Amino acid sequence: MSMHEFEDLVEMSVNCLDQAGEHGSFEQRSLFWNLYQFQESWDTGFTHLRVIDTLLKHRFVYQFNIEQHPEYSAHKAFFDSIQDFTFVNLHPEEKWHSQTNPAAGYVKPPHLFCDAGSPLWQRFVELGELTGNDALPPATIDIVDMVKEVMLAAKAEGDRELVSIWYTALGAQICMTYSEQEYENVKKNPSLDVIRDMVQEMKALEVNPGYGFLEQPTPDLIKEDPFLSEWFQISE
Known part of the structure; x- marks a missing residue:
C-alpha cells in the first residue's frame, strides 16, 4: 500500500x-x-501529474509530442496504440528491467514526457533536442x-x-x-x-x-x- x-x-x-x-x-x-x-x-x-504544470514550468519535466520519441518510427504501432497514461521503457516494447531497460519516460496522450536526468532526457540531449541549461543534469x-x-x-x-x-x-x-x-x-x-x-x-x-x-x-x-x-x- x-x-x-x-x-x-x-x-x-x-x-x-x-x-x-x-x-x-x-x-x-x-x-x-x-x-x-x-x-x-x-x-x-508516481505522482508527477498532480503538479505537472509546475514541473514543466521549472523545466524539470519536458513535454513532446509522442511522434517526437526517438524510437517512434521503429515502434509506431506501439506508440499509436497508447490510449491512457503509461510508462515507456528505454527500449520500447521490451520487458522492463531496472538495470538494462528502465522506465525512460511516460506518455499521457497526446504528449510524451521525460524528467531531467532520465534516460529519455539523455537521448534528447544526445540528439541535440535539448541544449544549454536544459542539457545539464x-x-x-x-x-x-x-x-x-x-x-x-x-x-x-x-x-x-x-x-x-x-x-x-x-x-x-x-x-x-x-x-x-x-x-x-x-x-x-x-x-x-x-x-x-x-x-x-x-x-x-x-x-x-x-x-x-x-x-x-x-x-x-x-x-x-x-x-x-x-x-x-x-x-x-
Whole structure:
C-alpha cells in the first residue's frame, strides 16, 4: 500500500517552492529532482501529474509530442496504440528491467514526457533536442540541505505545518536508513542548525499535521528512544 504521506509531502513542497520563487542556494529544477528521489526511497507511487504544470514550468519535466520519441518510427504501432497514461521503457516494447531497460519516460496522450536526468532526457540531449541549461543534469543535493531549502521556502510562505512535517520526515529518514557514523556527519552539516533554528523560531513542533509514518511520535515513545529524545529535544 502506497505511503501517501510522503507523496503528499513532496506535492506540498513542490507547490511551496513554486510559490516562494527562486531564492535559495539551489535551482528549483534540482530541488524537484531530489524531492522525487526522496519520495522514491519510500513505498510510494508516481505522482508527477498532480503538479505537472509546475514541473514543466521549472523545466524539470519536458513535454513532446509522442511522434517526437526517438524510437517512434521503429515502434509506431506501439506508440499509436497508447490510449491512457503509461510508462515507456528505454527500449520500447521490451520487458522492463531496472538495470538494462528502465522506465525512460511516460506518455499521457497526446504528449510524451521525460524528467531531467532520465534516460529519455539523455537521448534528447544526445540528439541535440535539448541544449544549454536544459542539457545539464540536475544537481544531487544532500538531503539535509534539500530539507533546509524547502523549509526556508515554507518559512517565507508562513507555512508552519510544512516545516513541522519536514522535520519529522528528516528524522524518519535518518532513523530508518542512516548508520551511527552517518548521523554524526549530519550533525556537522551547518544546514541542520538552520533547520533547528527555524523549527524553534516557528514553534513548529507545537503542531502535528503529519499522518501515517510522518505523525510525530508520542511523548512516551520519544522518551524511550535515544535518537527520538535527541531529535525532538525532549528533556527529562
